[in-house]
Amino acid sequence: MNTEEVIANLNTIIDNQKVIKENQEIIKANQEKLDALLANQEAIQANQSKILENQSEIISLLSK
DSSP states (O other): OOHHHHHHHHHHHHHHHHHHHHHHHHHHHHHHHHHHHHHHHHHHHHHHHHHHHHHHHHHHHHTO
16 A cells, blocks of 8 residues: 555545544434433323323313
8 A cells, every 4th residue: 555545545534534523413413302302202291191181170070
């Protein structure tokens, strides 16, 4: 392997490291979005449970 090939390979490595860093940033941002979606899903489930409780209470009040 000659000097030019070594330099080309090093430049390729540097470029690949930049792409890896960019991909890591994208992954981090996506993970944050997933975490937010999970929190929203948990909030929705809590709201659904509360709706069911309220519906039961309404039915109970209406049947009196």
